[in-house]
Amino acid sequence: MHAQVSSEGFLATAIVDLVNTQGESKSCRVFLDTGSQANFITESVASFLKLNRKLVDISVSCVENISTEIKHSVSATLKSRFSKYSKNLEFLVLNRITKTMPSVEINRAALEIPKDIFLADPEFYKPSEIDALIGVKLFYKLLCVGQITLKNNPEAVLQKTQLGWIVAGEINSSLSKNHVQCSFVTHSTPLDSNLTKFWEIEEVPSIKLLSQEEQACESHFKNNTQRDPAGRYIVRLPFKENKDKDLAMPGFYLPHHAVIRADDITTKIRFVFNGSTKTSTGVSLNDSLMVGPKIQDDLFILLTRFRSHRFALTADIEKMYRQVLVHPDDASKNFVSPKSRRIWGKIDSPLKKSSGRTPRGTTLSHIGDK
Template sequence: MIKRFALCYNCLKSNHTADKCRSGGCFKCDGKHHTSIHREKKESFYYNDNPPDKHHQEKKQITQTYPSTQASILPTAIVLVHSLDRAPILGRVLLDSGSQFNFATKSLMNRLGVPTQTTKLTCMALDNANSQTIPVLVSDNVIGSIPSKDLNTDNWNLSDVNLADPDFHLSSPVDILLGVSIVFDIIRSGNKDIGEELPRIQNTALGWVIGGGRAYIKANTEVSMVISGTKNSFVPIEWTEEKSLCEQLFVDTTTRTEDGRFIVRLPRKPNSDQLGDSKTLALGQFLKLEKRFEVDPLLHQQYSTFISEYLELGHMSKVNEKDLDGLNGPVFYSPHHPVFRPESATTKLRVVFNASAASSSGLSLNDVLMTGPTIQQDTFNILLRFRFPKYVLIADLEKMFRQILVHETDCQLQYILWRFSSEEAVSTL
């Protein structure tokens, strides 16, 4: 796109090249290119929309050696698995009530001879008495071998029990992980106790499984956790056409000021021109707010201080009444109200601008704006990565989102009504 329209790689504007561009460089690497087209050399620990090249996969393994200790048994079962009318094969299933999703390994899909895009598998007990069709997410690896080491069960009273996984005590890979939605569906009445501090045996639709209790693990056992920095196929990511349009709009229309600040367009839907009158509702709510000011002078003072800060920092400006008469296209006035944060050390009051308030046509501003992709890193991955280094730095960018400018054409969709005193005329900001 940049080459086709002969745009500058640094600011995405025309009529000059990157070597003659005066705008600041990439915010991520200081290179002479626009931040929106920056590409990391290595994938970081967040979920992507496209699978990275296998040569750029980044994995981190945490290994801890423990002395003699005890651990619980995870319940497993051997089942018949089939899909797409293919012949069933044996597979090893792990019952995990702590998982929200069901997973299957690519190795299992290959053995079944079905595409890895297949999203449903049928698991059947070996006695053919029960079967369950489940949605699955396909991954290279579901979990490490279960158990991590072979267990000595010679003194366990298992002679009269027909387990769904007779070799549960031998360290073996898992083909399918069944999450909480399936686990609770297949549990049946009946359980057995085989001894103090030993696992219990539970009846399920897949047969009797053994789990819980405490199993002795030999000294100097290593427990490892591998975290992959590539696309995590465990988490389904819905990449819609609307999100693609938002991303393309950002690439096509985003510009930067001479000091490097971004200027963005609002991602309007085709029905944005159907916005009705919103000023009447916004005025009504503002007049009600002023009545609160009359009985609560402190609220009025704090509210005025908040709006004044917006004006002083240039994050908001007063609109000339003459300019309002010549506006083209839809206009939206957002009602606003106070939110109190007594736990805050600095700002006890925050003003919320309600873009979800409906106009006279029944549509709000949020209704006519597209929803773009989530660009923040996943909190879970951030917390995991936080544990890797010995030292970490935490910083807060004050009023970060207000540093991004909205294109002047879209400012009329973000109007509010305000006056500092009831003796003044109500102004548009």
């Protein structure tokens, strides 16, 4: 903002002690700003006091929405030199808060300040650097009863505070200048950052985090899966590391039952095997096999994709699980020594043993989805 002015809009400053958690202090010149939503401290003071830093992501905006990104905040105790007042405050860290204040030196004698007044900043009239800024959250709590209007400058006042008497308002100046300081400051998490976080929360992760067992199962599938001349997939059983212990068992017998659906076009009778049935040792086939990651899309994705187009088609793979073969080394051993045996036939008829296809209802069935 630029204007030709013959008076100085005087902003209040004070000298205080800032103290860290170890009790070490530094005398600092602070700017009391009712137009700021946050407190600020310079990088040099924060480093001098060795204040512990917290990571933040805050956008600080001022006039015309000019913004600065803040990455760190610190805490320190503000102590008054005028009274016993102290307050622990959180500050946002900036390299520099503002230019020297005031912008030009003021004739202190012309203000006729009473001699018995304890000024919060005895050298308020000299341009000096600002070490910290106290915002509106604390400013009005610092005010005390007591206000004096300066005789030669009726638009300026002396205001009593917990930090001492501060000088603020319009002060006549013989110097004409074309620069006006404005310290209106707001802080907030950036809008684009808020939107980003919102979408990150709502977004389905693009990368799936796999457990160790899921990673091992994926590696097993990639290293051992083959295709026969007809193109059918041939899989190996992904046994857990303790499979040697399980091998000592005679094998697994898988109970099964038929699911009959006369209205089904492709599969009217579907056999479902119970791979979770415990053996006499209390271990089932599913207990001995690793479980791979879920490879189907989430229902939300399916519904979203379904609604993305005007027309949708559905299809079914006939006897899908039965299309996947078990490796001969596993199948010939009835799923390893013999790991699994599926018994066919009635109770009073000769029993038949079958193997070689992926049974629906076992942990291995998930591999068949591959």
